[in-house]
Amino acid sequence: MNVYLLCFILFLVGLYGVLTRRNVIKIIIGLSFMEFSIFLFLILIGYIEGGAAPILSKTVVTTRFVDPLPQAMVLTAIVIAMAANAMLLAIAVRLYKRYGTFDIRKINELKG
Amino acid sequence: MQGMSIIVKKVSQLITALIFMYGIYIITHGHLTPGGGFAGGAILAGAFILLVLANGSELLKLKQKEEGSSLTESLAILAFLLLATLTLFFGTYVFFNNYLPGGTVGNLISAGIIPIYNIVIGIEVGAALFTIFLALAIYKEEMIK
Amino acid sequence: METIISVILIFMILGAIYALHARDLLSALISCGLVGYGLVICFLLLRAPDVAIVQIVIETITLIIMVSVVLASTRHEIEADAGQTGKTSIYKIWGSMAMVMIIMLVMFFTFRLAIIHLDPFGDHTLRMSRAYLEGAAERTGSANLVTGVLFDFRGYDTFGEATILFTAVIGVLTVLRLRGKK
Known part of the structure; x- marks a missing residue:
């Protein structure tokens, strides 16, 4: 059970970063930590003690496999998270061009 | 974008072919070994990014490359959609059905339509990641000017 | 493990x-x-x-x-602040610390509610996974069961993922291509 708890603490660290940091790049890093913890949690749920990786071959004769469903979902989620991160980075680059800083307080102040 | 020193250029030109072959292997053996379209496509994008980073490129050439990769990506996702829609005219008339014959499990040519989906998704992911990288590189070049 | x-x-x-x-x-x-x-x-x-x-x-x-x-x-990270930090009152500090404690307690409690019905680590039993594992290789013909789930049982998910990737690339191109007002 304490693995789940550590996973949740990683999520909380990411949430702390998103809420308290003032740099846009740091906020993106915090978001990616939250994504990492969710991926790890989903894979942890599907793990079976002593199970084999879900790939059939002639040498493996066991019938005890790890659950393939969370792995397939996480596989797609990783690529989506990367695309979302790239989108956020593009917006950060535009903000830097416009305001000359990554500080979100100054971005708020210099409106218009 | 400026290139790097001559040593990096030569080594990257030698190594990129190997990385490219490895990516194609990962994509085409996706239904037999670990890997598949997503991983292989990302490896292909990594090979292209290595070439651009090491050798450098002019702004015009970067724009050409971006047009090409963007077009490839759009065509790949269109092919994926068409392959899935084609199912409505075969067999059980269900969207996303596996309508090709299965073959024996473990052969390279087996699993019906899954290898074709793998190849299409691999091209799509690789072209998408390379397009994102090129867009940022072009933006940087234009800002320096 | x-x-x-x-x-x-x-x-x-x-x-x-x-x-x-x-x-x-x-x-x-x-x-x-x-x-x-x-x-x-x-x-x-x-x-x-x-x-x-x-x-x-x-x-x-x-x-x-x-x-x-x-x-x-x-x-x-941040350009040096030009001495904007004034005096913060002691009540404000205690108030924010109490706020953090309350939020953390609530989140840990809800998380415990969420995981208390899960099986213990390494002892996973879902009916769905058995349905995906038994005879999946014969039904999909793919030796890699993850690929079988990805492109056969859950094809819609993969299609949605590809669409999102396409949309994200269009978004990046649009945001970076914008000509701002001088």
Whole structure:
């Protein structure tokens, strides 16, 4: 059970970063930590003690496999998270061009 | 974008072919070994990014490359959609059905339509990641000017 | 198995905390890479080689893109504040600490509610997974069961993912191509 708890603490660290940091790049890093913890949690749920990786071959004769469903979902989620991160980075680059800083307080102040 | 020193250029030109072959292997053996379209496509994008980073490129050439990769990506996702829609005219008339014959499990040519989906998704992911990288590189070049 | 993953997770949490507090953005990005590659080791230990391959490649490409963004702009986290910190009252500090404590208690309580009905770690029983595992190779013809789930049982999901990737690329191109007002 304490693995789940550590996973949740990683999520909380990411949430702390998103809420308290003032740099846009740091906020993106915090978001990616939250994504990492969710991926790890989903894979942890599907793990079976002593199970084999879900790939059939002639040498493996066991019938005890790890659950393939969370792995397939996480596989797609990783690529989506990367695309979302790239989108956020593009917006950060535009903000830097416009305001000359990554500080979100100054971005708020210099409106218009 | 400026290139790097001559040593990096030569080594990257030698190594990129190997990385490219490895990516194609990962994509085409996706239904037999670990890997598949997503991983292989990302490896292909990594090979292209290595070439651009090491050798450098002019702004015009970067724009050409971006047009090409963007077009490839759009065509790949269109092919994926068409392959899935084609199912409505075969067999059980269900969207996303596996309508090709299965073959024996473990052969390279087996699993019906899954290898074709793998190849299409691999091209799509690789072209998408390379397009994102090129867009940022072009933006940087234009800002320096 | 649980101990090894706990140790790696503790290292990942330390790296995450350092990444959020580093003064230099480049060292923050490198610590972010530490967390990502620790995740790869966890995936390998948890018998998920497909996910591990995807994560290691995607992490590398994300780091390349992030480092190129940081090198093109600035490396410092925040420009030095010009003495704007006035006196904060003691009640304000106590109030915010109490707020943090309450929020953390509530979140831990809800998380405990969420995981208390799960099976213990390493003893996973779902009817759905048995349905995906038994005879899946004969039904889909794919020796890699993850690929079988991805493109046969759950084809809609993969299609939605490809659409989102396409949309994200269009978004990046649109945002970066905008000509701002001078």
